[in-house]
Amino acid sequence: MKTRITELFGIEHPIIQGGMHYVGFAELAAAVSNAGGLGIITGLTQKTPELLAREIARCREMTDKPFGVNLTFLPTFAKPPYPEYIRAIIEGGVKAVETAGRNPEPYLPYLKAAGIKVIHKCTSVRHSLKAEAIGCDAVSVDGFECGGHPGEDDVPNFILLPRAAEELKIPFVASGGMADGRSLVAALALGAEGINMGTRFIATKEAPVHENVKQAIVRASELDTRLIMRPLRNTERVLMNEGVKRILEVERERGAALTIEDIHEQVAGIYPKVMTEGEMEAGAWSCGMVAGLIHDVPTVKELVDRIMTEADALITKRLAGFARS
Ligand SMILES: Cc1cc2nc3c(=O)[nH]c(=O)nc-3n(C[C@H](O)[C@H](O)[C@H](O)COP(=O)(O)O)c2cc1C
Helix, strand or coil: CCCHHHHHHCCCCCEEECCCCCCCCHHHHHHHHHCCCEEEEEHHHCCCHHHHHHHHHHHHHHCCCCEEEEEEECCCCCCCCHHHHHHHHHHCCCCEEEEEECCCHHHHHHHHHCCCEEEEEECCHHHHHHHHHCCCCEEEEECCCCCECCCCCCCCHHHHHHHHHHHCCCCEEEECCCCCHHHHHHHHHCCCCCEEECHHHHCCCCCCCCHHHHHHHHHCCCCCEEEECHHHCCCEEEECCHHHHHHHHHHHHHHHHCCHHHHHHHHCCHHHHHHHCCCCCCCCCECCHHHHHCCCCCCHHHHHHHHHHHHHHHHHHHHHHHCCC
16 A cells, blocks of 8 residues: 555555554564564663664664654653764664654754654644644644543544644644554545554564563453543553552542652553563553454564455445445
């Protein structure tokens, strides 16, 4: 399938694997790229720019296809050394960067000068337009149903995607709630030129996370995620567990007076416990409502091939059958 997204990134299928903390290691990124999509290494999971350089080199040994790096600009006080992370990306010869979080504008000139294509993840039309205005090449439009940080506007993809299509000139992918061929075809119908998936890619054979995480996603229904940190305007969609129950209790008790310190224990340092150790009740980890559509743990290639085969059949048979002759 050819879209402006496949052309932009030099990939076969319009499927991107979004950056995921403690999931987006070289193994997953390479598997997605080898399957014809765009795999993405999560930059900040690597604790130093040197470690990121090593991870990029490791990924290059596993694939000769294009892959990218996610750089999340966090609202934290302890600012990671972004210029050095960017140097590692450029020197590693990476040609695609997924930015997320804060405005990437200060760093764009360096990425663009190195010929890197930038896709910025946005949860609103106004942020998407801003990304276009500052020179991003594409946008990942992340609806309210997404795993991770859906923003504070709560607009689901059935509205957000066509609204983005009405306003944007640069291409965009649909992110949040994407799982299968139906998602891809619906996203294309709503104006996107591909899909970005997070949660779905965790439940794959190659995702380098504990088996408990994959099984928790397979077991979960669309009703099992919760929104935390709303009072902090740093909303995150996470899978319900004992740690999340405690967070929600504290949030109810503290109300608008909530501070990050109140829930520090259940949100800080949780990812390695969950993703590496498989401690499923430890605390908050991002997960999308799309868990309700995930029923198996295929290889990445099986998943990507299945999505493309399903999408082809939907377009040429089901939808063509509805067209007026
Ligand atoms: C476990 C997990 C960790 C994530 N970590 C990050 C991250 O570090 N940076 C980022 O930009 N997005 C992160 N995301 C968001 C994904 O890149 C993607 O936008 C989102 O998962 C799409 O929604 P979906 O889960 O419904 O597919 C994370 C998502 C998950 C599920």
